[in-house]
Amino acid sequence: MEFSLFGLKEDEELVYREMLAEPGVRKQQISERLGWPVDRVVAALDDLARRSLVRPSVEQSGELRMVKPEVGLRQLLLQQENELLELQKQLVASRLAVTRLIDDATRSAPDVDGGAVRVMGADQILAHIEEQAMSCESEIAVFAPGGAQKPEQLDAARPLDRLALERGVRVRYVYLDSVRNDPATVSYARWLDEHGGEVRTVACLPPRMIVYDRTVALVPVDPTRGTSGVLVLTGAGVVEALANLFERVWSEATPFVSGRTPARNDSGQPELGPQHQAVVQLMMEGFTDEVVARKIGVSVRTCRRITAEIMQQLGARSRFEAGARAMACGWLVAN
Numbered sequence: 001m002e003f004s005l006f007g008l009k010e011d012e013e014l015v016y017r018e019m020l021a022e023p024g025v026r027k028q029q030i031s032e033r034l035g036w037p038v039d040r041v042v043a044a045l046d047d048l049a050r051r052s053l054v055r056p057s058v059e060q061s062g063e064l065r066m067v068k069p070e071v072g073l074r075q076l077l078l079q080q081e082n083e084l085l086e087l088q089k090q091l092v093a094s095r096l097a098v099t100r101l102i103d104d105a106t107r108s109a110p111d112v113d114g115g116a117v118r119v120m121g122a123d124q125i126l127a128h129i130e131e132q133a134m135s136c137e138s139e140i141a142v143f144a145p146g147g148a149q150k151p152e153q154l155d156a157a158r159p160l161d162r163l164a165l166e167r168g169v170r171v172r173y174v175y176l177d178s179v180r181n182d183p184a185t186v187s188y189a190r191w192l193d194e195h196g197g198e199v200r201t202v203a204c205l206p207p208r209m210i211v212y213d214r215t216v217a218l219v220p221v222d223p224t225r226g227t228s229g230v231l232v233l234t235g236a237g238v239v240e241a242l243a244n245l246f247e248r249v250w251s252e253a254t255p256f257v258s259g260r261t262p263a264r265n266d267s268g269q270p271e272l273g274p275q276h277q278a279v280v281q282l283m284m285e286g287f288t289d290e291v292v293a294r295k296i297g298v299s300v301r302t303c304r305r306i307t308a309e310i311m312q313q314l315g316a317r318s319r320f321e322a323g324a325r326a327m328a329c330g331w332l333v334a335n
Contacts (some may be wrong), residue, residue: 008051011044016053019066026063051076118221120229126156128232129210129218133160136212138308139170141246145205148182149175158188161197168301170308171197174246174253176205189256196305200253206245214243247312279306284323 008016018030027045031038045064048054052075057065119128133140140161161171173192179185179201189199207223217233219242233239282292293303314329316322 009044009047011040012047012051015041015044016048016066019054020069023066024057024060026060116235117232118229119232125218125230128230129156130160132210132212132216132218133164136164136169136216138213139211139312140164140172141211141243141250142171142173143205143207143209143246143249144173144175145208147176147178149179149185149188151184154184154188158191161192162195165196166301168304170305170312172246172250173197173199174205174249175199175201175256177201177203177254180256193257196302199256200250201256202249202253206249209242209246211239211243211246215239217242247315276306276310279303280310280322280326283307283310283319284326 014034015030018033019025022029027038027041030036031041034041045054049064052067053073054064054066057063059065119125164171171192173189175185175189179189192199207220209220210218215234215236217239218230219233221229221231233242279292289300289303289307292307293300310326311317311319311322314322314325316325
């Protein structure tokens with residue numbers, strides 16, 4: 001009912017409509033037409049009076065008259081506008097307060113060697129992981145050594161991985177081969193695969209690390225002591241080196257689901273399946289992600305994930321560079 005936009009309850013609206021249809025109608029008449037007890041009509045009229053939509057009648061003692069809609073409803077609308085303005089002021093104040101808190105927290109964070117921040121304590125570490133997972137835009141790459149993963153680690157990772165995958169972020173994990181014997185880790189790996197994540201395993205792994213968008217990396221302060229805290233690294237050189245280390249390990253790892261390493265062509269580059277081949281060709285022809293996704297019959301999110309995979313395999317930072325490298329690898333034929 002459109003009058004609900006003004007905050008009118010159902011009873012108020014029905015009574016108000018009766019008064020609109022017949023100005024001067026009495027309480028008893030409204031009661032008979034709606035089939036309500038008079039007390040119910042009176043209660044609705046009292047509510048309308050509080051909204052200044054009806055006022056005491058001068059001509060009919062004990063009755064209420066309707067205020068003209070162009071006056072009463074306009075006044076009600078003005079009241080709502082004033083309430084909205086007040087709410088907007090509160091939102092602006094809240095936003096400023098949050099900004100100040102973030103600035104204060106950033107200034108108070110201890111900087112170590114220009115580009116590394118030491119974070120101590122499980123809660124603080126988890127808070128940093130949550131922050132990075134929510135702000136990353138393209139990829140999360142994880143080394144998860146130690147064999148079978150602890151249930152609490154998997155429980156903490158699931159909601160963050162789900163949100164990242166839903167945003168179209170590429171999520172890749174490398175575990176040890178031994179996790180294939182652990183039901184909880186196997187279950188999580190299959191869950192990741194079903195939701196668009198990627199999992200591979202290797203016989204031996206470097207220490208635990210997480211790389212976000214090739215710009216931020218989290219590594220343990222002391223790999224031999226899990227409770228010693230983590231370093232949040234943002235220096236371009238060290239993060240790039242860690243990202244390249246991940247790619248090297250990833251290329252040699254075994255896909256968790258298929259159990260096979262990716263096929264490679266004569267040049268040593270991974271071969272593309274039909275879907276990836278189509279994406280490369282269409283991407284190089286200048287089509288947008290939306291058009292490419294429509295042409296190959298997948299979602300835009302899936303298309304962007306495939307594009308990210310291709311660019312990662314090629315080590316390209318732009319689509320132009322990806323095109324040149326794809327041709328060099330024999331993935332594309334120049335027109």
